[in-house]
Amino acid sequence: MPLIAFPTSQLLWVRLAALVFTCVAFSVAAHGAELSHRGMADWCIFCWAFSFACTLLVLLVEQFGLQTRAPVSWSNFPITVACYAALLCLSASIIFPLFFLKDQYLRNEVRDHRIASTVFSCLAAVAYMGEVSLSKARPGEVAGYMATAPGLLKVFQTFVACVIFILISDPVAYDHHAALKWCMAVYCICFILSMGVVVLCVGELTGCLPIPFSKFLSAYGLLAVVMYLTATIIWPVFQFDKSYGSRGRNSPRVIAAAVLTAFNFLLYLADLAYTARLVFVTV
Incomplete structure (x- = not known):
């Protein structure tokens, strides 16, 4: 048999x-x-x-x-x-x-x-x-982008952004000042771009970009770091300072969102540093 x-x-x-x-x-x-x-x-x-x-x-x-x-x-x-x-x-x-x-x-x-x-x-x-x-890729090993440190960081970034969305959406915690709406825009834009990178790599679609994938990653990484830096500063200022009409919104959800915003900023900063050193992209 x-x-x-x-x-x-x-x-x-x-x-x-x-x-x-x-x-x-x-x-x-x-x-x-x-x-x-x-x-x-x-x-x-x-x-x-x-x-x-x-x-x-x-x-x-x-x-x-x-x-x-x-x-x-x-x-x-x-x-x-x-x-x-x-x-x-x-x-x-x-x-x-x-x-x-x-x-x-x-x-x-x-x-x-x-x-x-x-x-x-x-x-x-x-x-x-x-x-x-x-x-995951070992040092000197040629592997798929998602097996490298920048690829894995993209997964973490999107997951943390999803948690932030859950924390600030019920109840809505970003509607009482335009600066907080900017923070929400930062979360959305960076989430869409990071998820887009994941989809492009998994779907073998990186060749469809009008510019080289490595240059796209560098430009996007720099943009995301700058945007998340502004959100990391603006979110706690306009949530916790009563002079901006915080109205006692210092709930655990708002505090957790502030902490996760800073954490995601560090993830994007690490991502940018790794991307700057990345010498190969295999998809």
């Missing part, structure tokens, strides 16, 4: 571990955790289910040797998926216990299910971090 032999590697085992961990996390949460706060519950289950589906897709394509038939750049797609999955599972690992384990009146069975989901979510985040570590 013929046997099908699947080549094994450390990367394969890490992906299989992530697949199992995310599957257990969303299965246990969906069927025994009795989740009531639907907004956050849906987000956590989405994080696990999305990560599971993308990892399964990557495993199937690689095990059946379909990389050349995939309509994306396979040197960029798997690590991009792994990086987003790591951030999604990490966010679920923080949000899920904060919203669903603080209730002291939970039945033991329900609490056990929620604890299990949290544990497996943390394990999935660690597995995806391991996959990113194994897949």
